[in-house]
Amino acid sequence: MSSVVDKSKVPWWVSNLIVPIVNLILALLVSALFIFIAGENPIEAVKLIIYGSFGYIEGFAYTLYYTTNFIFTGLAFAVAFHCRLFNIGGEGQAYIGGLGVYFAAIHFSFLPVPIVWILAIAGAIVFGGAWAFIPAYLQAKRGSHVVITTIMFNFIASSLMIYLLVDVIRDTNQMGPHTIAVAKELWFPTFKEFGELIGIKVRYSPLNLSFLLAIAASVFVWFLVWRTKWGYEMRAVGHNTQAAIYAGISPYKNIIIAMVISGGLAGLLAINEVLGVHHKIVSGFPAGYGFTGIAVALMGRNHPIGIFPAALLFGILYQGGSEVTFDMPNISRYMFVAVQGVIILFSGALENLFRPQVESFFVNKLNIRKKG
Amino acid sequence: MEIFADLASLLNSTLRISTPLIFAAMAGLFAERSGVIDFSLEGKMLTAAFVAAVGSYYFGSPWLGLILAIIACVSLSMLHGFASVTHKGDQVVSCVAINILMIGLTTALAAAWFGQAGLTPTLTDEQRFLEITFPFADAIRSIPIIGFIYSDILSGHYIFVYLAYISVPIVFWIVFKTSFGLRLRAVGENPSAVDSAGINVFAMRYKALMINGVLIAFAGAHLSTAVNANFFREMSAGRGYLALAALIFGKWHPKTALIACLLFGFTDALQIRLQGVELPAIGKIPVQLIQAIPYVLTVVLLAGFVGKAIGPRAIGQPYIKER
Numbered sequence: 001m002s003s004v005v006d007k008s009k010v011p012w013w014v015s016n017l018i019v020p021i022v023n024l025i026l027a028l029l030v031s032a033l034f035i036f037i038a039g040e041n042p043i044e045a046v047k048l049i050i051y052g053s054f055g056y057i058e059g060f061a062y063t064l065y066y067t068t069n070f071i072f073t074g075l076a077f078a079v080a081f082h083c084r085l086f087n088i089g090g091e092g093q094a095y096i097g098g099l100g101v102y103f104a105a106i107h108f109s110f111l112p113v114p115i116v117w118i119l120a121i122a123g124a125i126v127f128g129g130a131w132a133f134i135p136a137y138l139q140a141k142r143g144s145h146v147v148i149t150t151i152m153f154n155f156i157a158s159s160l161m162i163y164l165l166v167d168v169i170r171d172t173n174q175m176g177p178h179t180i181a182v183a184k185e186l187w188f189p190t191f192k193e194f195g196e197l198i199g200i201k202v203r204y205s206p207l208n209l210s211f212l213l214a215i216a217a218s219v220f221v222w223f224l225v226w227r228t229k230w231g232y233e234m235r236a237v238g239h240n241t242q243a244a245i246y247a248g249i250s251p252y253k254n255i256i257i258a259m260v261i262s263g264g265l266a267g268l269l270a271i272n273e274v275l276g277v278h279h280k281i282v283s284g285f286p287a288g289y290g291f292t293g294i295a296v297a298l299m300g301r302n303h304p305i306g307i308f309p310a311a312l313l314f315g316i317l318y319q320g321g322s323e324v325t326f327d328m329p330n331i332s333r334y335m336f337v338a339v340q341g342v343i344i345l346f347s348g349a350l351e352n353l354f355r356p357q358v359e360s361f362f363v364n365k366l367n368i369r370k371k372g
Numbered sequence: 373m374e375i376f377a378d379l380a381s382l383l384n385s386t387l388r389i390s391t392p393l394i395f396a397a398m399a400g401l402f403a404e405r406s407g408v409i410d411f412s413l414e415g416k417m418l419t420a421a422f423v424a425a426v427g428s429y430y431f432g433s434p435w436l437g438l439i440l441a442i443i444a445c446v447s448l449s450m451l452h453g454f455a456s457v458t459h460k461g462d463q464v465v466s467c468v469a470i471n472i473l474m475i476g477l478t479t480a481l482a483a484a485w486f487g488q489a490g491l492t493p494t495l496t497d498e499q500r501f502l503e504i505t506f507p508f509a510d511a512i513r514s515i516p517i518i519g520f521i522y523s524d525i526l527s528g529h530y531i532f533v534y535l536a537y538i539s540v541p542i543v544f545w546i547v548f549k550t551s552f553g554l555r556l557r558a559v560g561e562n563p564s565a566v567d568s569a570g571i572n573v574f575a576m577r578y579k580a581l582m583i584n585g586v587l588i589a590f591a592g593a594h595l596s597t598a599v600n601a602n603f604f605r606e607m608s609a610g611r612g613y614l615a616l617a618a619l620i621f622g623k624w625h626p627k628t629a630l631i632a633c634l635l636f637g638f639t640d641a642l643q644i645r646l647q648g649v650e651l652p653a654i655g656k657i658p659v660q661l662i663q664a665i666p667y668v669l670t671v672v673l674l675a676g677f678v679g680k681a682i683g684p685r686a687i688g689q690p691y692i693k694e695r
Contacts, residue, residue, distance in 0.1 A: 034477065038484035086464050134671075144674035145683075147411070147464055148620060151613055152667040159664035167658060294468055332483035332490060334476045334605070341473025349455035349466035 006363075014362045016301060019355050020347060024299070024313075026354075027346040031339040039330045052323025053316040059323070061191045061205035067308075067315035068207070068272050071214035073293025074311050075221050076265035078302035082225055083258035084238040089135060089150030090266040091290030092157030093128040097267025098281045099161075100127030101274045102169070105182035113185055120186075121213070121271055128267020129260040131157060136259030140252040146259070154290075165283050178282040188276040208276035210268075217265060218304040224261070234258050266290060288337070295340050298348040314340070380524040382641055387525075387533055388599065390637030392417065392591035392608075394536040396615030397622065397629045398543045399587035403449075404624060405547060406580035407560035407686040411467035412452060413588055414612025415474035416445045420592020422478040425492045425603035426485075428499045434597045437499075441593050446585030448474070453581045457574055460690035471612075479605040490605040492596075501598040503528050532594035537630075539587070544626040556580055560684035563691040573691045591615075617670040624683060636666040 032042035053063040073090045080087035087093075100123025108116050135149035165177040191207040225231040236244040237254045244251060273285045296314055300306030321336035346353070396413045403410035420441035428437030448470055455466040479490040486492055506527035513523040547553040558566045559576045567573050591611070596603045618636055622629030643662040650656055 034480070038480060040484075088464075088468070138671070138675045142675045144671070144676070148616070149671055149674060151411070152617065152671050155610060155613070155667045156664050156671075159660040159667075163658050163660035166660075291468070291472060294465075295472075298465065330484040332480050334479035334483065334490065337476030338473055338480050339476070341469050341471070341476055344465065344472060345451075345455070345469035349461035349463075349469050350459060352459050352461060 009363050010359045011362070011366070014359055015355070016306075018362065019351070019358050020299065020301065020306075022354055022358055023346040023351060024343065027339075027343045030342045030346075034335065034338055034342075035331065038335065040328045045324050045328065045331065048324045048327055049316060049320025051320075053320040058203050058205045059319060061202070061207040062322075063312070063315040063319040064191075064211055065205060065207040065272075065277075065315075066318040067311045068211045068214045069269055069289045070292055070296045070311035070314045071218060071307060072265055072269045072272070073289050074296030074300060074307040075217055075293075075304065076262045076290075077293045077297035078300070078304075078307060079221060079225065079265060080258050080262035081297060081302050082231075082238050083234045083254055084241075085136075085139070085255060085258055085262070086147045087132065087135075087150055087259060087262045087266075088147055088294070089132060089153050089157075089263070089290070090269075090293050091286045091288070092150070092154035093131045093263040093266035094269035094273075094286040094290055095157045095161050096131040097124040097128035097264075098270035098274050098285060099164075100124045100267065101270045102179060102182070102281050105186050105275065106180075109183045109186065116186055117188075117275070120275060121268070124267040124270045125264035126267075128270070129264035132259045132263025132266070133256065136256045136263075139259070140255040158284075161281075162283060165281065169281070171280070176282070178278075179280045181279045182275070184279075186275065187279050188271075190276070206277045208272070210272035210276045213268065213271060217268060218308060221265070222304045230254075230257065266293070292340055295344045295348070298344060298351075376520060376524075378645075380520070382638075382645055383525050384529075385641035385644065386634060386638045387529060388637075389640050390633045391530075391533045391536045392594050392611050393615045393618055393633040393636060394540065394630060395532075395587050395591035395594070396612055397619045397633055398539055398626065399584045399591070400616055400619045401543065401547070401624060401626060401629060402556070402580045402587070403584040404619065404687055405560045405684055406556050406577045407563060407684055407689065407691070408453070408456060408577055408581060409463040409467060409688045410452070410584060411464060411613075411616065412448065412470035413615055414608055414610065415467075415471035416448050416585065416588040417592045417595070417608040417612045418478050418606070419448060419474045420445050420589040421596035421607055422482065422492070422592075422603045424589075424593035425495065425596035426482075428495055428597050429493055432499055434495075434499060434501050434593070437597055438589065438593045442586050442589040445589040445592070446582055449581040449585035449588075450578070453578050456690060457577045457581075460692065463688050463690070475606060478603070482603060482605070492603040495597060495601040499597070500601050501530050501532065501593075503530055504534070530594065530598035532590055532598055535590060536594075539590075540626050540630045547626065552579075557684070560686055563686050564694075567691070567693065573693070577691075614666055617666055620683070621666075621670050621673055635669075639663075639665045 035042045035045050052059050054060055073094065076090050077087055101120045104119040104123035105116060108119050131153060135146050135153055138144040138149055139146040162177065165179065169179045171178060171180040188208040188210060192202050192204050195202040225235065233249045234254045234257065236247065236249055237251045241251050269286060269289055274281060278285060292314055296307055296310045300310035317336050317339060321333060324331050325333050396417055400410045400413055423444040424437040424441040427440035428434045431437070452466050452470060455461040456463040482492055483490045506522065509523040509527040512519045547556060555566065555571055555576055559573055563573045595607055614636055618632035619629050621632040639662055643659050646657055646662065647659050
């Protein structure tokens with residue numbers, strides 16, 4: 001490599017802001033090429049995306065609804081990644097988390113509403129965390145690779161949930177594989193109801209109270225990872241396990257805690273979907289959000305401050321994307337799944353593609369200015 | 373005789389279902405033995421299915437479709453190599469990217485070119501691979517046992533089924549009996565030692581990925597131009613991950629991986645056979661339970677409760693050449 005630069009001379013905003021933006025632009029250019037191959041005009045598609053996600057109040061509310069899900073799954077991936085654990089199991093953990101929400105809402109519905117909500121949140125965290133605990137334990141104690149076990153656990157969760165939804169907790173008065181609805185007063189207040197409260201009339205959108213929960217979860221993760229002893233220990237294990245052991249930090253304990261918290265955060269997705277939108281468990285409700293969380297976390301460089309804009313970007317792509325599929329017959333919603341893949345490729349696997357060039361460009365520029 | 377017919381259909385579906393798993397497991401074996409993780413089998417299998425179906429539809433020849441599928445899969449493998457071998461990016465991230473990208477792109481393009489359902493047009497008999505009936509199969513059928521095995525089990529499969537089983541001893545021979553195979557395994561175990569012996573680690577890993585791309589293309593073509601006569605969205609349905617599980621279950625060995633593929637294929641065939649069937653004394657077995665068996669078995673094996681699966685030592689680590 002001809003242009004290796006001294007890492008300490010690179011300003012933080014070049015490596016944490018400019019390089020990710022360059023990668024994102026590359027990803028969007030490749031995505032534009034796909035849209036062109038599919039026979040549509042990429043510039044028109046961008047216009048539709050911006051209109052669909054920002055152009056009217058309900059569209060923007062939809063964008064924030066998707067953002068909520070991506071914040072949860074993005075944070076989930078990021079927490080585990082700080083301990084160098086690759087939790088691909090967000091999908092399954094969110095699915096199982098739905099059980100916790102459902103049981104709390106069904107069996108404790110006699111309690112006051114806010115307490116049931118707290119129990120439902122606890123249920124989501126406990127069930128999601130428990131589903132992550134097994135792979136975590138197997139990684140920590142038996143050395144089975146967490147990537148493979150979490151993939152397997154996604155499939156096992158899917159089989160288990162379909163079994164439960166078909167044979168055990170199905171609403172027997174309905175045809176589809178879903179449960180009965182939880183009591184109406186337990187439904188999370190939506191943006192529409194909130195608007196009515198302050199006198200603004202908006203049409204329905206799935207945006208609900210969970211959005212604030214996602215913000216709270218972001219603050220919680222920031223505090224936990226960067227402001228507590230435990231967060232420090234966990235990052236130490238992730239950076240250099242051997243050094244952490246010499247410092248008296250137990251990698252086993254930290255692997256398990258990181259994974260359980262990660263699973264709990266993924267489980268919170270079920271709060272948004274079960275209490276906020278469907279009001280029951282429907283089959284396959286995690287719908288790929290768990291996997292998109294990987295992209296969100298990688299783009300957001302595993303920091304809550306980065307995860308929020310990344311989640312918003314994916315919210316824009318999802319909501320704006322549905323506007324595009326509506327107006328452009330040649331674009332299906334799968335095109336935006338492909339866009340996610342391209343973003344993961346450029347901001348994850350190929351993140352170092354142009355890093356040396358970009359960094360040396362800025363370092364040289366700054367040096368010239370200093371000398372001048 | 374009904375038991376024979378049942379057994380025949382169960383064995384036949386096991387052979388058929390195992391075929392893409394075997395190709396994918398052998399593909400994964402080359403990549404992982406060279407030290408490169410390959411979770412992207414799923415995405416590549418889907419790509420091959422799409423390209424083979426579209427290629428065969430436009431050019432009227434399933435063989436041309438297969439060749440195009442091979443080119444597509446090798447390109448994706450090279451992309452994986454470019455990201456994770458050359459640029460030392462995270463191998464798992466690269467695989468996740470390829471999977472999500474191809475799940476999206478195959479269906480998006482199918483929808484753009486052939487309508488919103490994301491299906492490719494149904495292939496005619498000339499555009500797809502057909503079952504091969506062995507010579508004299510009808511004549512020998514009446515002979516007890518031999519006739520049954522020859523005519524009802526061995527005969528009447530797609531070409532890929534035979535190729536899959538032929539590929540296993542060939543893979544075994546290449547990996548364990550040739551100098552290429554020795555180097556391949558060494559690169560996956562201890563790349564710096566191989567490097568000091570004057571062998572190019574990067575070139576070895578790229579070669580392994582190239583073979584990986586060729587083999588996985590067969591799995592995809594089997595799905596869309598043999599068993600089915602078109603591509604539909606997410607038609608690989610987790611087979612890439614299942615094959616990876618079989619590879620791990622088979623401890624990164626061709627022979628044991630083959631057995632794992634057959635076992636997983638059998639559980640799937642059994643699951644299809646048992647749907648809605650009341651068994652004496654047991655009652656109805658939930659099909660989801662049987663579907664989960666391969667995944668549960670793999671987790672149990674990985675946990676070291678039954679045997680121990682230890683992968684190539686240098687797997688997942690990009691090789692950094694010392695100056």
